[in-house]
Structure formats: structure tokens, C-alpha cells
Amino acid sequence: MMKGFNYFIGLNDAKNAKKYLTKVDCSSNEQMKQEAHRVYNIYILKNDHDLPALLEEIEGMEDSQRGVHEFLISRIYKNKNDWENAQKYEHLSKTHFAFVDQQTSQKLKKHA
Template sequence: MDLQTIGIALVVICVIFFLFTEYEKRATFRKLHSLLARGEYGEYLTMLDSFLVKYLYPKYNRLYMKLNGYMFIEDHEEIGRLFDEMLAMRVTKKQRKDLVLKAFNYYVERSDGKRAKALIEEIDTWEDDENQKKESHRIYDIFILKKYSYIDEMEERLKEASGLDKGFLEYLLALQYDNKGDEKKSAMYLEASKKDMITSVEEARKAADAKEKKKN
């Protein structure tokens, strides 16, 4: 067998190996997504520790998927441990921003001012991301500092909002009115937020089901 034939054979083997790996990666992701959607969290987390998943996905990606699983079951001790491990890893700029925002939103929801403050200080160092900085400070002010100075601005934005954006704005308004001591308006916005969030999720699920049926 000459060198040219050997070279061609090696290329073919590499292509086949690449295609097999990509197929397995997508099939595994679909299975993991299905387990998570069905609420089979134990099997989902076990699968993430399997040899196949460790082979197919980098450590950061596996930890990120684990983090999502533990968030569903609200295991806050494990969530905190994973955030500490992942925030100490060297990752791409895009991955870092995504992780910092995920951690920031989690810690403000938990009213953990110390951790949220450290994260918002990092967010403030991001260049060319003024909108994200402003939005993060609004969240920090409302959740941690218990301010209600964004009510007028958010009620104005609410007039043109829809879907999940509308539901989230209503939630922030509910929190602000609670901070202000107006329990009636807080309850009103909280109820509206729940309704709009549920409707948006149901519509997204129906669209996903329709897309899946069309594909099959």
C-alpha cells in the first residue's frame, strides 16, 4: 500500500470518527434534555458522570449541565459548590460572562448580598456592555438594596412589553411595591406576572411540540 493510499484511508477514518462523535454528542444531548424535561433528575445527573458524556463533552460543559440539574431540584449546597468551581476555571470570555450573569441572578434571588456584590463588581469591569451593567444594577438595587426607584420607568416599559419580558417586568414591579410597603399593588403585579409567565411557557412548549411533530 503506497503512502497516498494510506493518507486517504487515514482521512476517511478521521471523517468517520468525527461524524460518529458528532452524532453521539447530539443524541446524548437530546437524551439529557429529555430526562431533564421529564423531571428524571437522578438519571440525568448520573448520566452526566458516565464515561460517554465525559468523553463527548469538556468538563466545563458537563459542570454547566450539572448546575442546571441541581437548580431544578434546588440543591443549594451543590449549586454553590459548582459555582465556586466553575468561576475559578479558565474559560472563554463569552462563557465567563454567561456564568457570571447566571451566578449573579442566582445569588440576588437568594438575597446573598456578599456574593452578588462581588459579581456586580466584575460586571462593572465589562467594556462595551453598558445596557447589561444598568440592568444588573437595577436587579441588585431591587433585590439586595430593597429600592423601589424604578417603578415609573418599568411601568412605562410594561406598556409595550409582551411574553416573558412582560412577566419579568411585572415581577420586578411586584418586588418594588413590596419594598415600598404597598402590599396591594405588589400582590396585583405578582399575580399578573405568574399568569403571563405561565402563558409564555405554555406557548413556547406548544411551539416546540409542533416543531418536533413537523420534524418527525
């Protein structure tokens, strides 16, 4: 379900993304439903309803967990034409994704 949903989000295909969002809503996985609705709100509806919650949630996260939230926040700011905050959060997300990549690479080297 999520693969199909994410595929159509990437194509900006609102009709099929909504179709898969409806399928995701039938799941018992509440976290998956919440994430799908956030992505739908941001990429298809282009609203900022999730911004306060995302900003609050990153405050309690480890650096290694922040990347996705910061990327979504960046996208919200792009939708609002707030380029300064969009760039700020995009930079933060790239930094945190690079940190995770580095940690993963180091772990793989230890186990090799």
C-alpha cells in the same frame, strides 16, 4: 458573571452580590449591566428607584415580554409594604409567564 451575581442575589448575600455586580460593570453589555443594577437595587438595596422606568417600559411591551418586569415591580411593592400592588403585579407576571410557557409548548409540539 451573571450566574454568580444571580446566585448571590438569591441568597440575599449583599457582599458577594456587590462583588459580582462590580464584575458585571466591566462588561461591554449595557443591557446586562442595567438589568443587574435593577436587580441589585430591588433585592439588596430594597429601593424603588427603578419603579417609574419599569412601569413605563411595560407599556410598550408585548404580553409575552412583560413577565420579568412585572415580577420586579411586584418585588418593589413588597419592599414598600404595598401588598395590593405587589399582588396585582405578581398575578400579572404569573399570567404572562404562563402565556409564554404555553406558546413555547405549542411551538415544541409543532416541531416534534
